[in-house]
Amino acid sequence: MRPEEPRRGADHNVMREVNRSLVLALVKEGGPVSRASIARSTTLAKPTVSAIVDELIADGLVREIGPGSTAVSGGRPPILLEFNARSQLVVGVHIGARRTTVAIGDAAGEEIVRRELATPTGAGDREPAAVLRRVAAEAKDAIAGAGLPGAKIAAVGAVLPGLTDFHAGVCLLAPNLGWRDVPVRDVLxxxxxxxxxxxxxxxxxxxxxxxxxxxxxxxxxxALLYAGTGLSAGVLSDGRVFHGVGGTAGEIGHNAVPGLAEPCNCGKVGCLETVASGPAIVRAARRAVEAGEPTRLAGIDNFDARDVAAAARDGDAVAGRVIAEAGEHLGLAASWLINAYNPALVVVGGGLAAIGDPLLGPLRAAAARHTLAPALRGVEIRASKLGPDAEVRGAVLLALQHSETYYRVVFRA
Ligand SMILES: [Zn+2]
Structure with missing residues (x-):
């Protein structure tokens, strides 16, 4: 079936959107390109292509950049078209426990401007709606400051440190922010x-x-194993986030492990997060100090997970053991992800990824021990490359993915 020949009238609008997607994807990924060449590549009729291109030009998504070289047939050189990346903006927001980052990107995901601020923590400012209004004001100011006032915001990606319900647009629980059931989507x-x-x-x-x-x-x-103040996972299928029906897929940090008795932030007891997270590392190290084990951590007031990691790297045996145990628990989490999803790759992200080998070595060994051999075949476990940039870049790219959904066509060889 040729793409422009719907079988039934009810298919007509869908086919129009598919054809529009095809044309836009060709201009975006193959441009500069002419109308005739689009018609050849898509097998759409020339008048159909011209109508779609006129529509895309009117919407600002595509623009004419003048004639190309002489046509193969020897006639007038064709007018070339290119994608107009500045036609739309996407906003990426990452609200972290301490820092909040706002990034403005164009329709190709290229970052135009980025702002960073301390996550508001003052008494009145800590109210979630006030924090979100402050973030939105920062985004608007950044857009105006970049000389793009009035540019259309195609989509906003908002990233929170906790449980989120994608479908409802709600932050269900973020203990680090003190947030519960916050309607992030509606406020922003x-x-x-x-x-x-x-x-x-x-x-x-x-x-x-x-x-x-x-x-x-x-x-x-x-599969991305996200280990920081909490423990969760992001699972991608064909590049898209797997959300689950309630939008909470990937919360493996709250899987219970028999034998664990520590209460968790989520209200349950014995979650893996209670032994595989930054606070878990601090608790384990503090227990060792209180038991009188020989460690330089005994001389540091209020040490955090970074101090434990630094001591481990410097050869402190107690700190090394604490980090290795957290790594083993994270390896168990990795084995769950590999057994459940059989991903091509597991990336370890979040703040703990920066610890590197003292954590990743035991993590890989434990993952290999706990994973089904056929599921493990060919799977690589790597550390994050983007580090603390991953969340805000993800916010921008997710906004872009969602804004493009309407026009997205997957080409397969
Ligand atoms: Zn829990």
Whole structure:
């Protein structure tokens, strides 16, 4: 069936959108390109291509850049078309426990401007709606400051450190922010001219960013183990986040492990997160200090996970053991991801990834011990390449993915 020949009238609008997607994708990925060459590549009729191109030009997505070289047939040189990346903006927002980052990207994902601010923590400012309004104001100011006032915001990606419900656009629980059931999508949309807002957790955002720009190298089927203050995972299938029906897929940090008795932030007891996260490392090291074990951590007041990691790197045996145990627990989490999803690649992200070999060595060994041999075949476990940039890049790229959904066609060889 030729693409422009619908079988039934009801298919007509869908076929129009598919044809529009095909033409836009060709201009975007194959441009500069002429109308005639689009017609050849798509097998669409020339008048159909011209009508679609006129529509895309009117929408600002495509522009004419003048004549190319003489046509093969020897006639008038054709007018070439290119994608207009500045026609639309995407906004990426990462609200972290301490820092909040706002990035404005163009329709190709290229970052135009980035702003960073301390996540508001003052008494009144800590109210979630006030934080979100402040973030939206920063985004608007950044857009105006970049000389793009009035540019259309195609989509907003909002990334939160906690449990999120993608479908409802709600942050369900973010203990680090003190947030529960916050309607992030509705508050940001109201502040940003009704732009569509997509709410994700940090693991999902880091998965998309690492896949497209970092350690993932466009693996497509990728699992990102996100280990920081909490533990979660972002799972990608063919480059897209797997959300689940309630939008909470990937929250493996709250899988219970028999034998663990520590209470968790989520209200349950014995979650893996209670032994495989930054706070878990600090608790284990503190227990060792209190037991009188010989470690230089005994001389540091209020040490954090970074101090434990630094001591481990310097050969402190107690700190090394604590980091290795956290790594083993993370390896168990990796084995769950590999057994459940059989990804091409597992990327370790979040703040703990920076610890490097003292954590990753035991992690890889434990993952190999706990994973089914056929599921493990060919799977590589790598550290994040983007580091602390992953969340905000993910926010921008997710906004872009969602804004493009309408026009996206997957070409397969
Ligand atoms: Zn839990």
């Amino acid at each position: 949309a109201a502040e940003l001219d009704g732009a569509p807002v997509y709410v994700h957790n940090a693991g999902q955002a880091a998965a998309v960013a690492e896949n497209l720009e970092g350690a993932g190298e466009r693996a497509g089927d990728l």
